[in-house]
Amino acid sequence: MKRIVLVTGANSGIGLALCERLLTTDSEIHLCLACRNTQRAMAARSALLHSHPEADISLLKVDVGDMNSVLEAAKEIKKRYSRLDYIYLNAGIMPNPQLNLKVFVKGLFSRKVVRMFATGEGLLTQEDHVNANGLQKVFATNVFGHFILIKELEPLLCCPSMTSQLIWTSSSNAHKSAFSLDDYQHSQGIESYSSSKYASDLLSLALNRQFNRRGLYSSVTCPGLVMTNLTYGILPSFFWTLIMPIMFLIRFFTNSFTLTPYNGAEALVWLYKQNPESLDPRAKYHSCTSGLGNNYVNPKKMDLREDTAEAFYKQLLELEHKLRQKVGVAEEAIK
Numbered sequence: 001m002k003r004i005v006l007v008t009g010a011n012s013g014i015g016l017a018l019c020e021r022l023l024t025t026d027s028e029i030h031l032c033l034a035c036r037n038t039q040r041a042m043a044a045r046s047a048l049l050h051s052h053p054e055a056d057i058s059l060l061k062v063d064v065g066d067m068n069s070v071l072e073a074a075k076e077i078k079k080r081y082s083r084l085d086y087i088y089l090n091a092g093i094m095p096n097p098q099l100n101l102k103v104f105v106k107g108l109f110s111r112k113v114v115r116m117f118a119t120g121e122g123l124l125t126q127e128d129h130v131n132a133n134g135l136q137k138v139f140a141t142n143v144f145g146h147f148i149l150i151k152e153l154e155p156l157l158c159c160p161s162m163t164s165q166l167i168w169t170s171s172s173n174a175h176k177s178a179f180s181l182d183d184y185q186h187s188q189g190i191e192s193y194s195s196s197k198y199a200s201d202l203l204s205l206a207l208n209r210q211f212n213r214r215g216l217y218s219s220v221t222c223p224g225l226v227m228t229n230l231t232y233g234i235l236p237s238f239f240w241t242l243i244m245p246i247m248f249l250i251r252f253f254t255n256s257f258t259l260t261p262y263n264g265a266e267a268l269v270w271l272y273k274q275n276p277e278s279l280d281p282r283a284k285y286h287s288c289t290s291g292l293g294n295n296y297v298n299p300k301k302m303d304l305r306e307d308t309a310e311a312f313y314k315q316l317l318e319l320e321h322k323l324r325q326k327v328g329v330a331e332e333a334i335k
């Protein structure tokens, strides 16, 4: 039986490299590219078919930052499939990133220099906005849209006598210090990206508690620092190209400079091949590249509290309930 794999944010960067690698790993899959832009999705499909002419690839239009779009997409998925084997929750944004040069220069001469390069802790701030649903955009895209998608697709993910996997593209930039249960959308702070990634780690832990007994497993990955549209938003691509020799050098001190989307997808592909029951729900699976360019996966324990994860999950359910009422009222008004 063909495995059905859905990837959000599949049209570029790590998502696209993941699709390419999954098709090489397993020729017997149906790949569904879940993207917000149809043209970019079609271009990605063409590129994948160019290298894998026999591949079975479909497209699904979804803006994970928009609740209505997620609900529509989930309806469409339920029409197309009776089960889902994998969902890669990969789509993500980091809007208007600003690099704090002062912190960077200070960090260069501190004992924490390797950690700074590996996690970007304290180096980046973002400017977030409120979206049409009244949610903070980064939270809505990186966390809540994916949460709603999972909730909607529960019957396809929790099927008797089979297991399904949720695989999140989190980050080493997920810091506990950026997240607060009192402001889980991070409307007050300037590290919405870091907060959203920590939130996805908490959510993954809570999902395992909720759904493992029904055969659904969730894992988080960190792709390392990868050159993609997201990082080109931090510094322009020509600058990254210019400093590439320095980055190859840094690779000898930290294995997190994976740099290419192919390398960054290592942990995501590795998880595809694992028995989900053997995985540690508290581990983050890091894609690593050694100084000599060898790829491997390194699981690291996450700094998460079970009670915080449960409290956050409860808050997400409450928000879901509130928004569903709003959407319902809007639909009634249109009728």
Ligand SMILES: NC(=O)C1=CN([C@@H]2O[C@H](COP(=O)(O)OP(=O)(O)OC[C@H]3O[C@@H](n4cnc5c(N)ncnc54)[C@H](OP(=O)(O)O)[C@@H]3O)[C@@H](O)[C@H]2O)C=CC1
Pocket: 008, 009, 010, 011, 012, 013, 014, 015, 034, 035, 036, 037, 040, 062, 063, 064, 065, 066, 090, 091, 092, 093, 141, 169, 170, 171, 172, 222, 223, 224, 225, 226, 227, 228, 229, 230, 231
């Ligand atoms: N690059 C890096 O160093 C790291 C990246 N990550 C994470 O990896 C993931 C992939 O990012 P990366 O490949 O780097 O960057 P890209 O910008 O190349 O990829 C992001 C993907 O997400 C899609 N996307 C963004 N917003 C939405 C939305 N609202 N609805 C649907 N799709 C959306 C983008 O679509 P579109 O093309 O239409 O914008 C794109 O396909 C992200 O979650 C990111 O946080 C984590 C750690 C490090």
Ligand SMILES: CC(C)CCC[C@@H](C)[C@H]1CC[C@H]2C3=C(CC[C@]12C)[C@@]1(C)CCC(=O)C[C@@H]1CC3
Pocket: 099, 104, 116, 117, 118, 119, 120, 123, 124, 170, 171, 172, 173, 224, 225, 231, 234, 235, 243, 246, 247, 250
């Ligand atoms: C000489 C150069 C290597 C200087 C680059 C400095 C910074 C721009 C980068 C150092 C660590 C990087 C990093 C990220 C962005 C760019 C850096 C801050 C991420 C935050 C990008 C998105 C992620 O999810 C994690 C990355 C961690 C490391």
